[in-house]
Amino acid sequence: QQQVKQSPQSLIVQKGGISIINCAYENTAFDYFPWYQQFPGKGPALLIAIRPDVSEKKEGRFTISFNKSAKQFSLHIMDSQPGDSATYFCAAVNHGGSQGNLIFGKGTKLSVKP
């Protein structure tokens, strides 16, 4: 129940295309869903996050879509650029338990081809 399932494991997109990464969870106590971006040799950094009472959040080219009834959420990267090539992790947090620890998906390695 503490798992967050992420797919695909890897993704290749052409420059200008749309990148879509999907995540699913079981624990309905999760109340915060951040996405982290990690470049090679660096630590993860917060990209964008959403609360479960919101169905969509957009920041620039990055959009999170959230489906509470299906317990699924996804990251869409519009007009993907080579500089977006990185590993993306979805995560979930239950602030009412486990001291608000981040539960991470296994990551998606995105490559954007020029």
Place this chain on the structure above:
Amino acid sequence: NAGVTQTPKFRILKIGQSMTLQCTQDMNHNYMYWYRQDPGMGLKLIYYSVGAGITDKGEVPNGYNVSRSTTEDFPLRLELAAPSQTSVYFCASRFGGARAEAFFGQGTRLTVV
């Protein structure tokens, strides 16, 4: 403002040796975490701390120990290193409020041979 600083960046250990991975943060965060990252496996929580003097186990604590004597520092101790501990280790910190952003260090790449 340095954020979260981890040392060393790289280390090779022999089986059975011990070492301490250092982590310090200058943001006055009360929560601190140690994760390990293995290829295709995401980040798994080893130990965490909600304040000085308070630590607790995460998902994969075996073979590791931590202490938190100050707000700033959260060292991770490996006793009797094993090849299964070959990994990239990340320290993170955040404030304790709901939806607070977690800040990560740059990682320590450890190889046990």
